Amino acid sequence: MTVLNDPATLDSTVRKAVADATITDIHTHLFPPSHGNLLLWNVDEMLTYHYLVAELFTMAPSGLTPADFRKMPKCRQADLVWEHVLLRRGALSEAARGVVTTLNKLGLDIGGRDLAGIRKWFAQQKTESYLVKVFELAGLDYAVMTNDPFQPAEVEHWRAGRPPHELLKPALRIDTLVSNWPAAAGMMTAAGYETAAMLEADSFDEARSFKEARRFLADWAKKIKPVYLAVSLPSDFAYPTDQPRGRVLNNVIIPAARELHLPIAMMIGTRRRANPALGDGGDAVGVADVSAVQNICAENPDIKFLVTMLSRVNQHELCVCARKFGNLHLFGCWWFCNTPSIIEEMTKMRLELLGANFTANHSDARVLDLLISKWSHTRDIVADVLADKYRLLFQAGWHPTDDEVRRSVRNLLGGAYEEFPAK
């Protein structure tokens, strides 16, 4: 342990600590290799990441329609993104730069723009060893998945007992249960749970159906051993509310979290399918109501809430809310906030209001390879922000040790998240 007594050593220590830190990625859409083609990887999957497909349709010739695009083979889709978003428009968006960074960090000659040669390299990779290589390059100890018991394509793998992976931890994603009870009830009924579909009908036996839904969650939790329950919520999410969403939260999700001793991750502020033709790329963002977070934390002090919000507008109010509740932990610069300008603004604001007691980012990676660039870009920004905060602290007279610096860095990159449930 060394006391850092000069600004230059402090600065280099902070930057090295961020560069060397092991990161826990607490929200992704990755899958184990045993789950087959659910795990997306290679250059064509990177180029057809829905972020880039959405950008393509803001640039491509009007004759190209999303419907026609979807009918094309993946490599042809990737060719179009490569041509219009990277070659013709200069790869300047964060999503485009992500592909460039990843290919560069893999040691491929992205400068030569030889897409055919890059494809040949990927064709020689094997899923399992490549997954390990990507986690090593990204510097992750593990990543948390998004596991949806209402997605048949995924359920079949869990039902078949296909093995998870030591670098990937499950999370139980329950959007359908919270926001589309009729659909969820139908699927739970088909799976042998007595859950009536119509929440509104007078004959609805609420107690019975909600008890069965809690049994459904308990059975899935036993099967996949999730680290948290997760739900995304629209920008008009309100709490408390007597809307179906509120009744399901109060009578199913919160009691289940209590019974299973699991945190609830709430991701708030979506406007799903603003442009349905773009599929996942068609989702947008809306300013949400932070008082819903305040109320749910206040009304359920024994439940741990992990929260991220999608709108930049909500971030300051959410930080202030996190100062009021020990059962609230902020994480990530989610989705449309995962850009250098907003990551920097959010990380500065969170450090100033919360100290090193939040999770600076998550990757949200759907494509395995993008772990490398998403985390490389985040490390760059966190290093700059943290070096500046330590410079100011040093000027004020506080001389941290190198161990203290490394501890703070780890807190921001998974440490505070891992301590949170036990708090």
Ligand code: HDL
């Ligand atoms: O709902 C979510 O978990 C979001 O992260 C969506 O999956 C979104 O499409 C996404 O991939 N954002 O990065």
Ligand code: ZN
């Ligand atoms: Zn996500």
